[in-house]
Amino acid sequence: MKYIKIVLVSCGMCFGVIFGAVGQTIERVPDTSVIDSLVHVAYGTVSFKDLAGAISVLNPSSYLEKHYGTYPLEGTEAFIGGSNLWNLGAALVLIDGVPRSLNDITTNEIEQISFLKGANAVVLYGSRAANGVILITSKRGKARHRQSSIRVNGGINVPKSYPEYLGSAEYMTYYNQASKNDGLAPMYDDATIKNYAASGANLYRYPDVDYYSSDYLRKVYNTYSGNGEFSGGNDRARFYALAGFQSQNSLLNFGEGKNEQNSRFNIRGNIDLKLNNAISTYINVSTVFANNRTALGDYWGQAAVVQPQRFAPLIPISLIEGNAQAAQNLVAGSRNIIDGKYLLGGTQQYLTNPIADAYAAGYNIFTSRQFQYTSGIDVDLKSVLKGLSFHGQVSIDYSNTYNQSVNNTYAVYVPTWSNIADSITQLTLFNKDSKTGTQNLTNTLSDQLIDFNFHVDYKNTFKEKHNLSAILVASGLQRRMTGDYQYRTNSNLGIQFSYNYDHKYYADFSGAVVNSTKLATNKRVAFSPTVNLGWLLSEEGFLKNSEVVDRLKLTASAGIIHTDLDFDIRNYYLYNAVYSSTAFFSWADGTYVNQATTISRGENLNLSYARRKEVNLGIEGILFNNKLDFSASMFLIKKDGIPVQSYSLFPSYFLTSFPATSFVPYTNFAANSYKGADIHLNIHEKLGDLKLTLGIAGTYVTTKALKRDELYADLYRNRAGKPTDAIFGLVSEGLFANQNDIAGHASQKFGVTRPGDIKYKDQNQDDVIDDRDEVMIGRWSNPFTGGLNVTAQFKDFTLFVLATGSFGGTAIKNNSYYWVSGATKYSAVVRDSWTEETKNTATYPRLSTLGSDNNFRTSDFWSYSTDRINLSKVQLSYRFPGRVLRNSFVKGLNIYASGSNLLTIAKDRAVMELNIGSTPQTRFYNLGIKADF
Template sequence: MMQTIKKWAFLLGAFLLLPAWLSAQNNLKEISGKVLDQMGQPIEGAEISGKEGAISMRTNAEGLFVIRVDPADALLIEADGYASRRVAVSSVVAGEQIALEALDFHLTEKDEVQLPFGTMKKRRITGGVTAIDPKEILTYDNEQLFGGVLNSRVPGLFGGSNIRGLGDALVVVDGIPRSAGSLNLQEIDQISVLRGISARMLYGAQADKGVIMVTTKRGKAFKRTMNITGETGTLDPISFPDYLGAADYMGLYNEALVNDGQDPLYNQQQIQATRNGTDRVLYPDEDFYNSTYLKDRAAFQKLIMESSGGNQAAQYYVNLGWNRIGTLLNLGEGAEENTDRINLRGNVDYQLNDWLKMSLDGIALIDITRGPRYSNFDGQNNTADDFWSISTGIWPNAYPTLIPAGRLEDSGLLPSAVLVGGDRVLGGTSNAQFSEVNLYGELTRNGFQVNTNRVVQINTGLDFDLGGIARGLTAKAYLSFDFINSFIRQQENAYAIYQPVLGMDTTGNQVVAYNKIGVDEKRDDQTIPNGNIGFNRRLGLYGVLDYDRTYDNDNSLKITGVAYRDQFEELGVLQTAKNLHFGLRGNYMIQNKYIVEATGVYAGSPRFTGDQQFAFSPSLGLGWVLTEEPFLASSSLFQYLKLNASWGILNTDQGVNNYYLYRTSYVEPSANFDRIYDYNNEVSSNNALNIVTGNPNIGWVKRREINFGLEALLGKSLWLEANYFNTESYDQITKLTSTYPSVLGGEDFTPFENFEAYSDQGVELGLQLNQGRGDFRYSIGANFVYAEPTAAEVNEPDALLAYRKREGQPTDGMFAYVAEGLFRDQADIDNHALQTFGAVQPGDIKYQDLNGDGIINQNDQQLIGNSRSRFQYGLNIRLGFKNLDLFVQGIGQTGAERYFNDPYYWVFGNRKYSTEVLGRWTPETAGTATYPRLSSTSNPNNFRNSTFWLYEDNWFNLRRVQLTYALPLEVNGIKKVSIYLRGANLLTVSKIREKRELNIGSTPQTRSFAVGLNASF
C-alpha cells in the first residue's frame, strides 16, 4: 500500500507542478500600472493576479506594479477594504489608471461570513459569531487537523468544541451535520463558530448547544492556486505509569493481608530471591515499560497537495492528503502498528447558463489502522484491551514472560514447543485474572488486526439566479449522500504458554514442573469477526430561497427561507435519526448602521406525538454601529464600534434518545423474572411484566437565551469583541421520582415529564493587537471565557438537607464526603462518628459528620467542587522580522476540580501497586502518611469519592511553538516556499502536572516535534 501511495503522490505532484513551470512562456510581456483609490491616492499592497492567478505580485507605496503577463490576459486587482476589480491587460498598457472602490469596514468581500444556508457580511451579523480563516493561519501555524485550530482562537470556547460550557456544539460540514475530525486544515476555506442564538437558529433543534460551521474549499474564477505541504516529525511520550517492582509488591501485598487479619502470601526467602534476581523463571520481576516493548518515540508524516482554479464558466478544486501516525510499540506486530488516513476531495462548479449553476462534489476518506490482534477482542462490541491496558493489570511477579527452552527438557514438552528467538518459550499462568495472556506473545505470536473505515460523500447542488423575476432573488437546491463503511479483518493466530509449578520430589528437594496452556497455531487465512461490519448512511437535503438587495440609500435587505431535512441510518439500529424543519430569516440594515434581524423555525420531531410533534422557535437580533453616528464619526479612539443584542427561544429534541416516551407499554423487569403461576401441568408459566407509563403530553426541551455584545476597532490596530450571555434550558425531560410514591410501581411506573431547568451565564472577551514598524511586526491575541452553570430547578425531596440539595448549585457540582485525614489509632475511631462503609481501622480515611447525627452515610455528602472549569483563556503571540515568523500559542484554565480515582490511585484488593502507595499509612508513619493503609479487600470506606482524592485542576499549557522561514526565491511560477519547525504540547504548568500528564491504560500523552515545507505555485 505504501508504494501505491508514493506513486500517486509523485504523479499528482508532477501534475500540480507542470502548469506552474509552463507559465514561463516566451509570449509573456512586462507591463506596469498604478492602483489608486477613488480620491486618487495610491493603494499600497494591492494584489495583482494574472493568468488566472498563476502569476501575482503586490503594489508598492506609490501604488505601482510591474508584472509579466500575456497581452491578451486580464488582471484581477484585490486590496483589503476595497471592492475587487478585473481589468484587461490592454487597458493597463494604454495607461489607464486602476481605481478601486472603498468599502465600509466589515462590508468587504473578505468579511463574508458563512452562516446557516448562506453568507452575510460581518457588519450585518447581530453578535456571537467568529470566523476563522485557515489559509491565513497556515502561513505561520501548520496545525495538523480541524480539531486543534479552534483552541485558544475563539472567545467563548472551552477547548475545541464546547461553546460557553453548554457541551459539544453541532458540527456542520458544507451545510450538513457531519464529523469534521478527519479534515485536514488545508481542505477548509472557513470555520464559523456560531455562539449567538440568532446566528445559529436556522439549524433548528440541532443548534441547541451552538454550531461550528466548516466550509470546504472551492475553486475561484481567475484565482489559480497550487500548494504542496510535506511534514515529518516525532511523538515523544511524556511519562509512563510507575509501578513497583516484584519484591516491593510482594512485601506490600503481605502488609495488606496482615492489615486485614490474614496470613502473608509470600515468605521472606521468595521476596529476597526476587529482589536478588536469583532465578527469573521461579522469581519473575517483569516491567513492560522498557526498550524490549517500547521505542523512544513514534514517527508521523503528512503530505497534502491541492490545486484549484477556473474561469467564469467553470471552477474546480482537488485535494489529496495522506497522514500516517506510527507507534511507540517496538515488538512484533506492535512495531508495525500504524494508522494511515487518505483524504481525496474534488469539486467542480459549472455555469450552465446565465441563470443556472451546478456543483458536484466527491469526497473519499480511507482510514486504516493495523496493529496486533489481542486475545480478548470482543467481536460484538468491537472492543479489546491493548498493550497499554493489559500492562497495567499484570503483577510484576505474575509469571515469567520468557523461559529458556532448556528448562523444559525433562518435561516432555520441548519437542512440540514453538520457540521464541530459537531458545525460549512463552511463560504464563492459569490465573484467571490474567486471562492466560502473555503480553510478549500478544505482540509477536497472536496475529494482526486491520481496522478499516471508509467514507464516501457525494454532494450536488443547483444555484438559480432569479434576478429576472426580482432583482437580488436567488435559490439553491442541495442534496448530499454519505456512505460510511467499517470492518475489521484479523489473522487469528494462537500461542501456547508454559506455567512453572514448584514442587518437591520424594527426597524433599525442590523441583519445577511445567504445564502447557493453549496451543500454537499460525493461520494463513484472514477472517472478519462476527458482527464487525458496519454500514451507515446519511441523507441531507435542503432548499433555500434568498433575497439580497442593497438600495441606493445604503439600506440592505436580506431574506432567507429554508426547508431542511437530514437523516442518519445505522446498521442494526431500529430508529433512523431524523431532523426536519422550515425556517425564515430576515436581516435589514439601515444606512449601514442599524441592523434588525428576525428568525423563525418550525420544526418537527418523531420523538413526540400529537400537538407536541411540531414547535415554533423565534429569535430577534439588533445591531447598532455607533461610529456611523455624528458624535463618534470623527473619533480618534474608535475606528469602529458596534453594539449588538440577541434573544431567542429554541425548541430542541436533542438528547431525547427514546422515541416512545409518550406510549404506555409493558416490559420485562431488568432483574430476574418473578414467576406468577405455573399452568399446563407446570409446563408453562407466566412472568411478571412492569407497566412503563407513557406521557402523551411530553414535549420539546426549550432553551431561552439572551446575548449583549460589542465589537470595536481601537485606533488602527486593536480589535476587541465582548459578550455577556445568559441561557436557560428548561422543560428538561426527567422522571419525578421524588414526587410519586414508590408503592405505585417504582421507577417504571413513573412517567417522564418536562420539569427540570438549568441555567448558564457568563462573559467572553477576545482581543487582537497587530502592529508593525519597518521589517518588524507583531501580533498578540487573547481570548477569555467565564461561564457559571446553575441547576435552576431540580426534582428532589423537600426534606433533603440544605447542603445536599442540587437546586441552586452548579450543574457540574461534585457531591461527596469531606475527608478529615486518616484515623490515627483506635481511640480516634472510638471517639468519631460511626462510618457505615465497613469496619474501619487506624489508617483508614475519616469523614466529617456534616449533620451531627453520629453516623456517616449518604446524608454527609456535600458540594466539594465542580468538574468543569469556570474560566478558560488562550494566548497567541506572533513575531515577525523580514522573512522569519515565530508563533507561540498557550491555553489555560482555572476553577475546576478533578478526582484521581482510577486503579492506579485506588489500589486495593489484587490490583497492581503503583508508586502512589509508598506514602501509605503504617503505625510508624501515622503522622506523615499521605495514603490510606493498604488492604487486600475492596475496602469501600477508603475508596469512594471524597476530598481526599480531589485536586484543583488549574493549568496552563504551552500548546504550540512554530518557527517559519519564507525562502527568498524569485523563480517564475513559484509564488512562495517556506520551511518550518514546530513543537506541540511542550510544557504544562500545574500543581498536579505529573498527574495530568500521566495516562493510565491508554496511549501516553506526547510532545510532538516536526519539520515541514510548504510550496505555493
C-alpha cells in the same frame, strides 16, 4: 480505486447540472477591508460589517503557514475561547452545510470556520442546533488564479510520562504490610523477597517485569503527513482538489507491535460551474480511507493490571536441561518459538498476557471508508424580481467501518526450576497453539445520510440606505445506521427577515418551524422565534471622526429554540408506556408457573420539546487605527422542559421494587441555566522590520441546575442550585490515627474501619457517616477556558507561540493506579501509605488485602484541581525570499519546525499528564516544508 473514480465521474455528470452554489472566501485581518469581506452563516454569507453578534470566525488560510496542524479546531481556546460553545453541550458540526464529523476534514482543506453561538445565529438549523453550530466551509477554486502546492511533514512523538509501578520485591514487601494491617500472616517470606530483589538473580525464575521498559517500547514513535493542493479556473469553471495522507506507528517494539500502523488517505474535489448568467452549480466530493492495524490484546490496559512477579513472559529454551525429554518434546511441538530462543510464559491463571498477545495472538485491522457527495444550484431570479434567488443542495454520505482480524490461540508454559542450578527440569503446558489463518470480519457498521436544503433568498437596497433581506428555507435529513429499526430524521422550515438602515441600525427576526417524529402527533410541531438588534456606534456623529475608535458595534438578541436532540429525547417513543414480562410467580405449591407483565414507564402524550431560552449582548470593534480589534458577548440561557421521569411528582405507589414497576411517565420537568461571557482581542504593532501580533481569548460559563427530581431530607444534598456538573462526595478529615480516634468519631458505615483509614466529616451531625454526608466537592468541567497566541515576524522569519489554559475544574483520582486494594498491582503511591511507623507523615490510607469500601469512594481526599496552563505550540517558520526563487518553477518555499504539547504548568501536572491503561500522552516535534508552484 478504479471503481471509485467511475462513481465520482458518473455522479458528477448526472447530478452536477442539477444542484450547485458558488463558494465564497474571506480573510480575517485587522484592517478596514475586512468590513466588506464575507462570513459564512446559516444558509448563506453576510458581509462582516453586517454580521450579527455571538458569531466567531476563523480562517485557517490566514494562519496555517505559521500554525500548521491537521486538526481543524487546534488552538481554538486561544482564538475564540474554545470550541465547546458556551459549554451547552456537543455542538452541531456542519461541513459545507452537512452534518459530518471533524474527522472527515483536515485544516488544509478549510477556507473558513464559523462558530455560531447565539440562538439567533443557529435557529435556521432548527432543533438540532440547540447547543450551537461549528460551520466549516471547504476551499474552492478562484477564477484566473491557478495555484498548486505540496506539503510534507515528519515528526516524532515523545511520551511525557509512564505509570510507575512497584517491582516484584517491593510489591511483596508492601503486600505483606497490607496483610499485617488486616491482622493476617505475611504472604511472602524474607527469602523469597530477597531472591526477587537480588540484582544478579535469574529474572526468568524470579521475574520482575516492567511493561513500560525499553525492552518492549520505543523511545519515540513517528508521524508523517503530506498533501497536495491544486486549484484554478476561469469565470465559467473553477476547481479545487486535495490529496493527503497521514501515517503513524506505535510505541510497541516487538512482535505484532512493530507492525502497528495508523494510516489515513483522503481526497477532496470541489468544482464550480457557471452555466449561464443566471444559473451556477457546484459539486463537492470527498473520500477518506483509514486503516488502523494493531496487535490483538490490550497491551496498555493489561500493563496496568498484571503484576510484575506473576510470570516471566518469555522462557529461554537454553535453560531447559538437555535430559528433560518431556520438556524438550514440548519445545519441539511448539508453533511459537520467539526469535528461535524463547517460549511464551504464563500460568494457569494467566493464559494470555500482553507480551504473549503481541507475539502470537494475531492482529486486527480497523477499516473505515467514507464517501461524501454534495451538489447544489444557485439560480438568480432577478428576471422575476430584483434581488430574488433560489438555492438548493442535496448531499449523500456513505460510511462503512469494520474490523478484520486474524485470531490465534497460543500455549503458555510454566517452568519447574531445579533446586541445584538455574535450569528448567520440567514444563507444564496450558492452552494450545492454533493458527487457522482465518480472517474474521466483525463489528461492521454502515451509516447512510441523506441531507437536503432549499431556500429562496431576497436581497435588495432601497433609496441607497434601506437594506432588506429575507430567507425562506426548508431542510431535512434522513439517516440510518446498522441496528436502527427506523430512520433518524430531522426537518424544519426556517424564515429570516433582516433590515438595516445605512449599515448603521440593524434588526433581524429569524425563526424555525420544527417537526419531531420522537414526539406524539399532537406535540410534533413547534415554532422557535429569535430577534436580533444592532447599532453601529462608530457611524454616529459623536464617534465618526474619533482618532481612537475606527469601528464600534453593539448587538443584542433573544430567542427560544425548541429541541428534541438534547438531553433525554435521544430515544423515540418516550411518550409511550412500556410493558414487558418480568419476574416469575407460581401457585398450587409450585405446580403452575407463569410470568407477570409489568410496566417500566407510564404514558404521556403531552411530552414536548425541551427549550433553550436566551438573551445575549455583544460588542465588537476596531481601535487605534487598526492596532486593536476585539469582540465580546455576555449571555444568559435557560434550558427548561428537559424530559425526565419525575418520581417526586407522583405518589410512591406508582413505583415498586419487586417486581420492578413504574407508572411514572416522562414529563418536561428539569431545567438548567447557563450564564457567562466570552471575549477575544488582537493587538498589532510594528517596530521597524518586526511585526508583532498578540491575540487573547477566553470564555467563562457558570451553570446551575434549576430544577431536579429530588426529595433529599437534607437540603445541602440538593442538586438544584448547584452547577450542572457538580461532583458530590464526602469531605475528608485526614486519616484515623488509632482505635481511640475511631471510637471518638461518628460511626462510618462503609465496612470495618481501622487505623489508617480515611476519616470523613459528619455533615448533618447525626453521629453517622453515610451517603447523607455527601456534599458538593467540585465540578467536572472548567468554567474558564482561554489562551493567547503571539506572532513575531522579522523579515522572512515568523515565530508563533500558542498557550492555552483552563481553570475552576476538579477531577477525582479514582482509577486502579490510585485505588489500590486486594491483590491488584501496586503503584508508587503506596510508598506513602499509612503504617504505625508513618502515621504522622502518611498521605495515603492503609493498605489492605481485603479491599476497602471506606477509603475508595468519591471524596475530596482523592480530588485534584484541573487548573492548568499549556504551552501548546511553538513554531518557527522561514519563507525563502522571492529573489532566491526568481528563476525557478517554484513560486514559494516555506520550511518550519514546531513543537506541540510542550509544557504544562499546574499544581497537579503529574496527575494530569499520566495516562493509565492507555497510550501515554506525548510531546510532538515536527519538521515541514511547503512548496508553491
